[in-house]
Amino acid sequence: MPGKPILEAKEVSFRYPDGTPALKNVTLAVAEGQKTAFLGPNGAGKTTLFLHFNGLFRPERGKVYFAGREVRYDHASLLELRKNVGIVFQDPETQLFSASVWQEVSFGPLNLGLPAPEVKERVLAALSAAQVLDLKDRPTHFLSYGQKKRVAIADILAMRPRVLICDEPTAWLDTRRGKQIMDLFAGLNASGTTIVFSTHDVDLAYSWADYVFLLKDGALIGEGPPEAVLSDPRLLAAAELEKPWVAEVYEELQCKGWVAGRRPPRSKEELLALIGERGARGAELRKVK
């Protein structure tokens, strides 16, 4: 049940000052309440597009819309937009400006003009949601990369945006930490926050996202539900991506006639369940014979 579009780009083109064309005539709409993935190889333009959604970059041509309204670039409109659209940057090192975790996370909500007690409550809630409450008295420079990343996420959580954009949330994190972050996002999404993230990990996008956009060389080359987009060999080849392994194994099993699925499995767990079902049925058949 996709909601109304919350973020839209219409024919957006953008070039960096050095002339690099980073976005070419991109038109797309992110539906409210969905978990949306932007997939593409390095340099596809994912980060550049995200910076447009938050009003940090202004399109050279085309327009950006938030909740149906065209984004304007005066001071007050930008503040209003950034209050609603939070972005977690890829490298936490460039986002953390304070030597104190507590002060770092309080910066955003204070800028929203909230009173101190509410800021305090939000900082505590954000720190505990990002599982870094125990780090609140530690200086940022003693934190590990994964801890910094989670503090960077708490930074934005404390602002309680309607849309949370996260650039490469799992890059350079170990599997477990990456999963923790995605679980955190799933929880936020369940309580109504739209989640937008970029990745070049097809398996993650396949198992986690409701909707996928494929970017390549600054252009949108495909979009749709992950099981449709990520099973299309032509699209995948164009985006220089591999098929998700769950989909690949499932297709192979189906070809051999070993599993009969109504719906392709989206995750390892679903695939295993499918194989388990089949195994159980196989055992029953043998018993009857």
Add this chain to the structure above:
Amino acid sequence: MLKIDRYAYTNKLRCVHPAEKLAFALAMLIACLALSSRLASLLVVLFMAASAVLRAKIPALFYLKLLLVPASFLLAGVFTVALSFSKDASLFLAGVKLGGCVLGFTAAGLATALDLFLKSLGAVSCLYFLVLTTPAVEIFALLRKLRLPPLFVELMALVYRFIFVLLETAEKIYLSQSSRGGYATLKTAYFSLGQLAANLFAKSYRHSQLLFLTLSARCYTGELNVLDEPCRFSPRNLLLSILAGLTLLAAGYCAEKGAGPFAR
């Protein structure tokens, strides 16, 4: 630098309100500077050392090493103060004849030098106590509360944070260079170091640009507003610090008047 920072966050006085620690350090600093008593300076040095080592549990050896840093160049500086140059050879405890004059140490010169040495060491001890027990972030917060210009405090806080970013970046570049033999010979070492410096500058510039972007994304409008953490404030500690300073001042005053146990 890094070790001091680490102790600032882990010492046993971490939870004491920074204002109290600042008041204590300042009271002792004023007492030390206002008094021209050798004994008072020595007392401050010892008292601050005891506070840092016994109360804040800073390892004694580390504290000693830290004191040796200023002590070594204080000695060099004080040496020139101790040296005197005069025609009257009878004043000198030791010296060399240079023509008609004598260059050497007089009792008065040595006394001045010792006074100066102990006073400086006392002052340094007060500052050490503060930086060893109070994280920089809390000192900045205090300065903000004391109504120092926000720009000034923000700048200090940013510089402080960036020291660590810069160190980390430098370390990464250094590692990647040395893993490829960048520091194998003196010649390549010079070259690599130059590259490191240039690279560091470029990276820092890029970093500052990105930081502006990330701050703007969080509604930055020119002021780095942050919420200071609430700290328990104990008037008792504050009173004790002021009392300690006053006692020392009074004792020193009596000593100068030539009365009491501190008489010279």
